[in-house]
Amino acid sequence: MLIAAFVGITTVGGRAADSYVPGEVLIAPRTGQADAVADMLSRHRRPIAKRSRFSDIVAVSVPVGTEQAWIDIFHADPAIAYAELNGIGEGGVVPNDTHFGSQYHHRNTGQSGGTVDADIDSDLAWDITTGSSDIVIAVLDTGIDSDHPDFSGRIDPDGFDFVNGDSNPEADHPHGTWTSGCIGANANDGFGVAGVDWNCKILPIKVLNSANLGTVQDLADGLNYVATQTDVSIVNMSLINYPSSPSITNAITNCRNNGKILFACAGNSGVGTANGSWPGASPDTITIGATDRFDQRASFSSTGSAVDFVAPGHSIATV
Structure with a gap:
């Protein structure tokens, strides 16, 4: 889910x-x-x-x-x-949409001409659980809009900004807010969109700057910090095009050794390119390729042996 x-x-x-x-x-x-x-x-x-x-x-x-x-x-x-x-490296690009009906990845009824059931059946999963506040997800990205109502009560206070070297990971580019919205926007509140987990905590780790770009040093530092956070169980890296790097490899290993599950994007460069786009090329991440509303591979989504799963990832509506 x-x-x-x-x-x-x-x-x-x-x-x-x-x-x-x-x-x-x-x-x-x-x-x-x-x-x-x-x-x-x-x-x-x-x-x-x-x-x-x-x-x-x-x-x-x-x-x-x-x-x-x-x-x-x-x-x-x-x-x-x-x-x-x-x-x-860099973060990806997403559209900004505030209507749940447009969130085909939760429940695809054929809206916008899509294929019925080309989705993750979030509505069926929510009948079982809507998530837990015991789950803390570290989001390594551009930071987060802490004033956005869809994150009210959901932001872990131990976030950090490794770009500017302070404890205020406020977003100066919307990518991190969009990413966090996909994961955990407040739901069933009559406002905006619904995240997958309605109750989890988001730990914002700013490793990308206002241009949506980041360095190997800041990503590695962010990962090594997350490794010290005992309450974090999941790490999200919606990041692409970092080079193969011992600094990143060692930091990912550090997180794995401290019980973290790491997710990463396959990349945006098309057929046969996933194995060259880090952090997703790491064998220690769960690497996800993108499908579209027709249940087909998104035309841009990277392929290769590094890809572990695919899921809706094209024109996703978020906060």
């Missing part, structure tokens, strides 16, 4: 999967080698651009255009576990 909410916010978007922050390199010291790495950076006169809060990963400033050369230098240092570009 939850799966469709996690996939249903990605439509066609586009940017190069090999994008990265110019003039930055991420490095991670080996265990017990943080001081040695600090000494090495001092010798090379390389300032730190940004420290991670929940790991030893740091972004090091280097001259633009010399990133790969510095990665090679750092790899040669025995105190450094790995070095990599600070890659850039």
Whole structure:
């Protein structure tokens, strides 16, 4: 029942999967080698651009255009576990609609010419349960509109903004609010739309900026923070086009080792591309492709061995 909410916010978007922050390199010291790495950076006169809060990963400033050369230098240092570009990923794009009747993914009656029962049968599931306030879902995205009435009483206060480095993960791009609405908008209240879970708590983790873009460092930091949150059971990453990254891989493993179930998008780049779009390409995420109102693969939805399930994910109405 939850799966469709996690996939249903990605439509066609586009940017190069090999994008990265110019003039930055991420490095991670080996265990017990943080001081040695600090000494090495001092010798090379390389300032730190940004420290991670929940790991030893740091972004090091280097001259633009010399990133790969510095990665090679750092790899040669025995105190450094790995070095990599600070890659850039993104959130998907969704439409904004406030009418439950348009939410075909819950119950498809053929509205807008769709195929009857091309849905997740939310209405049948709600006859059994409408969710639980004991469930906390971490949403790694652009943040959330905390004043939106569809989230009244539903936002966990321990959210964090890793883009700006503060405890106020307020959305400056609507993607995170849309995503959270698919998952857990208040329901049966005569207003707006209905989320899949009417009672869960949303833990907003801001890892994307106002342009709907985010860095490897911030995503990894957000995941490592979520790993420390004992009340979180589910992690949603409606994110695409991050590069394969040891920082992200280690952070996902950290979450898995702490009992989290992680969901991710397959991607937006079409046939045969899912295996190159992280975090969904990770074998430790449950990766969801998108179908449309006709129960067919959405034309943009990535395919590949990384895809575990498909569910409605095209033109999903949300808050």
